[in-house]
Amino acid sequence: MSQLPEVAGNPYTAELAAAKKAVALAARLCQRVQQGILQSDVQSKADRTPVTVADYGSQVLVSLVLKKELPSHSYSMVAEEDSKDLRKDGAQEVLEHITSLVNETIANDGSYNMSLSKEDVLAAIDGGKSEGGPSGRHWILDPIDGTKGFIRGDQYAVALGLLDEGKVVLGVLGCPNLPLKSTNTHNGGSSRDQVGSLFFATIGCGAEVEALEGSEPQKISVCSINNPTDASFFESYEASHSKRDLTSSIAEKLGVQAPPVRMDSQAKYGALARGDGAIFLRIPHKGYIETVWDHAAGSIIVTEAGGMVKDASGNDLDFSKGRYLDRDRGIIATNKYLMPAVLKAFQDAMEEEQ
Ligand SMILES: Nc1ncnc2c1ncn2[C@@H]1O[C@H](COP(=O)(O)O)[C@@H](OP(=O)(O)O)[C@H]1O
Numbered sequence: 001m002s003q004l005p006e007v008a009g010n011p012y013t014a015e016l017a018a019a020k021k022a023v024a025l026a027a028r029l030c031q032r033v034q035q036g037i038l039q040s041d042v043q044s045k046a047d048r049t050p051v052t053v054a055d056y057g058s059q060v061l062v063s064l065v066l067k068k069e070l071p072s073h074s075y076s077m078v079a080e081e082d083s084k085d086l087r088k089d090g091a092q093e094v095l096e097h098i099t100s101l102v103n104e105t106i107a108n109d110g111s112y113n114m115s116l117s118k119e120d121v122l123a124a125i126d127g128g129k130s131e132g133g134p135s136g137r138h139w140i141l142d143p144i145d146g147t148k149g150f151i152r153g154d155q156y157a158v159a160l161g162l163l164d165e166g167k168v169v170l171g172v173l174g175c176p177n178l179p180l181k182s183t184n185t186h187n188g189g190s191s192r193d194q195v196g197s198l199f200f201a202t203i204g205c206g207a208e209v210e211a212l213e214g215s216e217p218q219k220i221s222v223c224s225i226n227n228p229t230d231a232s233f234f235e236s237y238e239a240s241h242s243k244r245d246l247t248s249s250i251a252e253k254l255g256v257q258a259p260p261v262r263m264d265s266q267a268k269y270g271a272l273a274r275g276d277g278a279i280f281l282r283i284p285h286k287g288y289i290e291t292v293w294d295h296a297a298g299s300i301i302v303t304e305a306g307g308m309v310k311d312a313s314g315n316d317l318d319f320s321k322g323r324y325l326d327r328d329r330g331i332i333a334t335n336k337y338l339m340p341a342v343l344k345a346f347q348d349a350m351e352e353e354q
C-alpha cells in the first residue's frame, strides 16, 4: 500500500493510514458475514457462531494490517477478543471458518500475497492481550462493537484507537451500515444514498469522515445547538446497556422534545461528531464497568469534532488504567454549549435516584 504523504503537524500520519486500511479491510469481512446472516435468517435463531466468526476475523485482520503497514513499530494491542474458546475441543470447524474468511478477504483485497494458518489466526487474536496502561503506545481495538446490532442487521462499528502515554491520540471508526450523509439532512432518503462511513481523527488535527469504500474526506463538527429544547439525544438500542428511566428523566429536565434516537455501537459517537444529534447519554446498570475499546475511537472523534466527552463527575475519560475505564457511573458526549446543563441534569437525576 502506498502510504499517505506526511502532513505537517500530524505526527501520526503513518499510523492513521495503517489504521484506516486495517479498519476498512476488517469491515469488509464483517459486511460479508452480516450479509450471510441476513440472507439465511440465522439471526432469528440466536446462533452466535457467525458473529463470533466475524468478531475474530476482524481482530485478526486489524492486527495483521497494522503489523504489515508499520513493520518498524513496537506492537501492543488491547483488544476485546481472545482465543480461549477457539482452542477448545469442538471449535475446529469455527476456527477453520474464521481462517478461510480471513484468507478470502486478504485475497480479494490483493494488497498482501499471503495465507494464514489456523495457528497464525490464533496467534493474531492473542496479540490483543495487552493490558495497555499509562506508558508507551497501545492500539485499542473493538473488532465488532455492537454485536447485538450486527446480528439484527443494524448498526455496528469496527473501532480502533491508539493510546500514547495514556492519552488517546488517534481513532478510526468504520460503520458499514451508517449512511455517509448526515441523517438529519432532509434529502428525501434516496435509495442511492451511499451507506458506509469511515470516521477518523488524530489529536489536534480535527475529525473527518469519508466513505468506507474510499472518497474525499470531509471535515466534520458537532452541532452548535445551545438550547436543549432543540436537541435530540442518542442512547443504546439495547435497554440492558443503559438506564432508560434515567436518560428520559434527564431529557425531561432539559426540556428535550425529540424522542431518543436508539442506535447500536460507537456509530453513535460518529453520528454525534457530524451533528446528526446533539447529546449521547450512556448510563450502565449498577456493577457494569466500561471497557476502553468501547469508547477510545469514538471519544477522540467527538472531541476532535469540537465536542466534549465526560463521565458523570464531569471528568475526562481516563484510558490509562488498563483494559477498563475506572468508573461505572455513566458517560455524556455533547457540544461545549450543552455540556454544563446536561451534566447538571445528569447529576440531579442520579441524586434523585438514590
Ligand atoms: N449490561 C451492559 N451494560 C452496558 N454495556 C454493555 C452491557 N453488556 C454489554 N455492553 C457493552 O455495550 C457495547 C455495545 O454498546 P451499545 O449499547 O452502544 O451498542 C458492547 O460492545 P460489544 O458489542 O463490542 O460487545 C458491550 O461492551
Ligand SMILES: [Mg+2]
Pocket: 142, 144, 145, 146, 293, 294
Ligand atoms: Mg464494544
Ligand SMILES: [Mg+2]
Pocket: 055, 080, 142, 143, 144, 145, 146, 147
Ligand atoms: Mg465487540
Ligand SMILES: [Mg+2]
Pocket: 080, 147
Ligand atoms: Mg462483545
